[in-house]
Amino acid sequence: MKSLKNIVLACCTAAAGLLALSSCEGSDLYGVDSPDWIQSKIDSINNANKPQEDVLVGMQEDVYTIGKTDYTTGFWTAFSKYYVVPDGKKWNAVFNLNLNPSDNVYYKNFALIITNDNDRGATDYQEYGAFRFDATGDSAKYNSQWGNHLWFKYTNSNLLLNPDADNKDANVQKLGGKITLTVDRSRKDTFYIKLTNGTVTKTYTQPFKLANLNKDASDTNIRCFLVPEGSYIDFLQTNIDPIGGRTSAKDKNPVSMVLNNVPEEVDLGTDLNKAMENVSATVTYDEGVTKTIPASELYFSAINDMNVPGEKTLTVIYNKTFKGENAATPIVAYVKFKVVQAIKSIKVTTQPTRKTYYYYTSAATEGMGDRTMAFDPTGMVVTATYNNGETGVVDNSKLKFSAIPVSAGTKAVTISTENGKTAKVSVTLKASSCTAVTPTPTTLGSTDNTTAWWTAFTNDMKVPAGETRSVTFTNYCGASNWNNFVVILRNSALSEYGVVRADNYGWGNGYAAATLSGGQSDWASWLAAMNGSKVTVYVTNCNNGACDVQAVMHGTDGKTYYQYYLGLNTVDPSDLNFAFTVDNCHLVFGNSAAKRHYAHRR
Numbered sequence: 001m002k003s004l005k006n007i008v009l010a011c012c013t014a015a016a017g018l019l020a021l022s023s024c025e026g027s028d029l030y031g032v033d034s035p036d037w038i039q040s041k042i043d044s045i046n047n048a049n050k051p052q053e054d055v056l057v058g059m060q061e062d063v064y065t066i067g068k069t070d071y072t073t074g075f076w077t078a079f080s081k082y083y084v085v086p087d088g089k090k091w092n093a094v095f096n097l098n099l100n101p102s103d104n105v106y107y108k109n110f111a112l113i114i115t116n117d118n119d120r121g122a123t124d125y126q127e128y129g130a131f132r133f134d135a136t137g138d139s140a141k142y143n144s145q146w147g148n149h150l151w152f153k154y155t156n157s158n159l160l161l162n163p164d165a166d167n168k169d170a171n172v173q174k175l176g177g178k179i180t181l182t183v184d185r186s187r188k189d190t191f192y193i194k195l196t197n198g199t200v201t202k203t204y205t206q207p208f209k210l211a212n213l214n215k216d217a218s219d220t221n222i223r224c225f226l227v228p229e230g231s232y233i234d235f236l237q238t239n240i241d242p243i244g245g246r247t248s249a250k251d252k253n254p255v256s257m258v259l260n261n262v263p264e265e266v267d268l269g270t271d272l273n274k275a276m277e278n279v280s281a282t283v284t285y286d287e288g289v290t291k292t293i294p295a296s297e298l299y300f301s302a303i304n305d306m307n308v309p310g311e312k313t314l315t316v317i318y319n320k321t322f323k324g325e326n327a328a329t330p331i332v333a334y335v336k337f338k339v340v341q342a343i344k345s346i347k348v349t350t351q352p353t354r355k356t357y358y359y360y361t362s363a364a365t366e367g368m369g370d371r372t373m374a375f376d377p378t379g380m381v382v383t384a385t386y387n388n389g390e391t392g393v394v395d396n397s398k399l400k401f402s403a404i405p406v407s408a409g410t411k412a413v414t415i416s417t418e419n420g421k422t423a424k425v426s427v428t429l430k431a432s433s434c435t436a437v438t439p440t441p442t443t444l445g446s447t448d449n450t451t452a453w454w455t456a457f458t459n460d461m462k463v464p465a466g467e468t469r470s471v472t473f474t475n476y477c478g479a480s481n482w483n484n485f486v487v488i489l490r491n492s493a494l495s496e497y498g499v500v501r502a503d504n505y506g507w508g509n510g511y512a513a514a515t516l517s518g519g520q521s522d523w524a525s526w527l528a529a530m531n532g533s534k535v536t537v538y539v540t541n542c543n544n545g546a547c548d549v550q551a552v553m554h555g556t557d558g559k560t561y562y563q564y565y566l567g568l569n570t571v572d573p574s575d576l577n578f579a580f581t582v583d584n585c586h587l588v589f590g591n592s593a594a595k596r597h598y599a600h601r602r
Contacts, residue, residue: 105172
């Protein structure tokens with residue numbers, strides 16, 4: 001089954017006492033193993049909610065369909081609009097859930113996804129969790145909800161499915177029909193979710209407020225959206241206007257459009273429609289509603305003649321209403337592009353500045369059979385010969401480079417143009433030497449784990465090109481996943497290449513390029529094992545404009561945990577330093593690590 005693996009953002013919000021007490025426990029369903037006082041608290045909140053939770057106020061129509069009506073929508077391929085829920089507010093929605101009557105697979109319904117205030121795929125996007133409408137009594141085998149910031153012991157459902165060996169239960173059909181959804185942030189001591197169709201009701205009653213996962217602490221919004229699987233949703237009503245605007249039942253005319261993915265250059269002789277086949281348009285209709293239109297529904301023309309090299313004006317016309325009828329007035333958008341001579345061949349006329357790269361293999365990466373490194377084209381000049389016989393330098397940003405398998409020896413890198421012409425260049429890979437270092441101070445952070453985020457740091461430790469530095473310490477964690485060690489990668493002027501955390505998350509200019517691993521299947525057990533764990537962190541300057549961070553963590557449970565961030569780029573090989581910081585935790589480095597320090601686990 002599917003599992004969303006996005007990990008928490010580095011937020012400094014101190015949890016309420018209840019959160020701290022629950023944060024190191026498991027995510028058991030339905031409160032079966034919850035202490036009596038927690039269940040009593042949940043029951044009390046549920047009872048307090050009953051008189052008002054089903055009262056829908058301020059509902060407005062928002063009529064559109066999510067998913068394919070032939071029931072073929074795969075998970076994470078169709079999404080509702082974003083509904084932003086401010087702190088202190090409540091979101092209500094009404095929609096019809098259409099289930100495939102001939103498919104009783106238990107998870108083929110829909111999930112409510114709750115995130116911070118960022119678009120999917122954005123650098124700072126983080127999920128609280130996913131809350132699917134089905135429920136089972138076996139949380140170890142089935143995953144009717146998941147995430148690192150929703151504690152699903154607070155979940156209740158009046159319909160527990162019992163899937164067979166084929167993941168089927170005929171009772172899943174009871175989930176269909178008109179759904180009323182509630183996401184309630186209006187109570188100061190509660191976060192509450194309810195999904196009901198009158199027959200089946202599933203709730204989540206968290207007896208404390210949500211933490212803030214937004215990078216900007218002043219932004220306390222969350223976002224919600226719906227994801228169907230093997231089903232489709234006819235959305236009907238909402239009391240919160242979505243991003244992009246509501247869709248009324250009345251048809252709407254197009255007002256304007258913005259073109260996406262228009263190529264900067266097109267080879268001479270290429271058919272216009274072929275050249276623009278990946279273009280799409282974001283169309284805005286009456287009432288501010290938007291929709292993305294594919295190239296197949298757009299009309300393209302170009303001025304001037306496509307058979308002559310030079311700058312052209314692409315004219316794009318769209319003439320459909322929101323419901324697909326002919327619009328009274330078509331809309332038009334314009335953008336510039338160039339027609340250029342097609343490349344016949346390419347040749348490397350100046351070798352890249354750096355041709356020897358380095359890697360380090362720790363216990364975290366020794367089992368990787370497909371580990372690769374990125375090619376660094378800095379200083380390289382590639383000259384093209386065009387179909388008309390002319391030559392010219394091709395900007396490296398317009399070229400593609402093959403990945404380099406990580407093992408010692410000489411490796412060939414294939415350089416490719418957009419039209420498939422290739423050349424090769426060789427680089428050499430060597431194993432990096434490792435030197436152990438001990439940072440100062442030898443104890444970082446208050447031993448009662450009260451040191452606030454980004455207030456305590458070790459000294460910067462330089463990593464020369466081609467070398468690896470290792471640091472060994474004892475990690476004493478706080479109450480949440482992010483309350484563990486953090487590694488900062490930066491230059492001598494303190495400009496950051498990236499920041500990476502013990503719980504397999506990070507950020508920064510070079511972070512998006514990194515290959516990550518180390519998300520644990522049971523974060524609560526991992527967090528408990530990290531308190532007093534013996535950790536070694538390795539930082540390698542790969543000399544290809546990137547660095548690697550690897551961590552080997554020997555937990556107090558007798559298990560060894562691994563993390564790595566490989567290929568974090570934008571690094572100046574002549575100026576790479578790293579340091580540690582903490583967030584409501586503390587670290588003991590070097591020989592002092594042998595002495596046991598106490599840590600408040602609250």
